[in-house]
Amino acid sequence: MSIRVAIADDQELIRDAFARILDAEPDIDVVAEAGNGAQAVDAVRAQRPDLLLLDIRMPVMDGIEAARRVCASTTTRVLMLTTFDEDEYVYESLRAGASGFLLKDVRGPQLVDAVRVVAAGESLLAPAVTTRLVQQVVSLRPATGPEADALGVLTAREREVLRHLGRGRSNAEIAADLVLSEHTVKTHVSNVLTKLALRDRAQSVVFAYESGLIRPGADG
Incomplete structure (x- = not known):
């Protein structure tokens, strides 16, 4: 059975790049894309993906609130997309129920591995980054x-x-x-x-x- 993934990021180039990488894998299907947090919540409710790749900073509804709503009302696991200068946002995302975070400049193989790890029920936490964050x-x-x-x-x-x-x-x-x-x-x-x-x-x-x-x- 394939891992069903939704991608939410207000930058279309990032969405497209991630979608191409993931869709190329035989066990992963990108079933929805969204340009803001509100669209992400709607996409999850409509498609019920296994995992949502979710940008933190987005218009209309930010990723933290979107993560909170998705985690509170669905079984979809959330993996946040972030940069190194967003510590407090990452922390609030974890509190909202996200299963980990991934840097936006991640390489293709690491992106694929991260999706598989989180979809399997594990968390994605780099100890060094987590320690600095807390x-x-x-x-x-x-x-x-x-x-x-x-x-x-x-x-x-x-x-x-x-x-x-x-x-x-x-x-x-x-x-x-x-x-x-x-x-x-x-x-x-x-x-x-x-x-x-x-x-x-x-x-x-x-x-x-x-x-x-x-x-x-x-x-x-």
């Missing part, structure tokens, strides 16, 4: 409220796993650090996401910082 944004936000309170539903081991998720680590890396099998780590990750009602690993990164479990500058 250092600059989350450190300005107090660790209070429902996120901090919700940590009480986790076991000590699950909190440990969440801390590693917040650092952008893979299951294999977590298993090595905690001396556990990858299968056990996968079970802990699933429990964490379920107990905290998180959509995926991307939201776990945001949660780990907003809850105060990780403090920017203190947890390398």
Whole structure:
């Protein structure tokens, strides 16, 4: 079964370039294109794609609000298109439910791999970029409220796993650090996401910082 993709970007050249790259793959079909956030939401509701490639800055409705609406009302996964100077926008996109972010100057093979990874249910988070992002944004936000309170539903081991998720680590890396099998780590990750009602690993990164479990500058 093919991965059905929608592309939303106000720059037609970028939409066309991404569509050509993805349509050339035998397991990917571009089923819709949109030039603004409102069109993106309508396209997702009409076509129900598996994944939406979504630009952050667009007219009529920006990508953050579009991501929030898509993630709240559909099962379509969202992969944000961004540039390095949009940290806070990326952070808000993750909070809205996006499964990761991709730089607009991405090369073709990396674009294809990213679509496959996110469509398969994983998140696309580069640890170095994620760390820089939360250092600059989350450190300005107090660790209070429902996120901090919700940590009480986790076991000590699950909190440990969440801390590693917040650092952008893979299951294999977590298993090595905690001396556990990858299968056990996968079970802990699933429990964490379920107990905290998180959509995926991307939201776990945001949660780990907003809850105060990780403090920017203190947890390398």
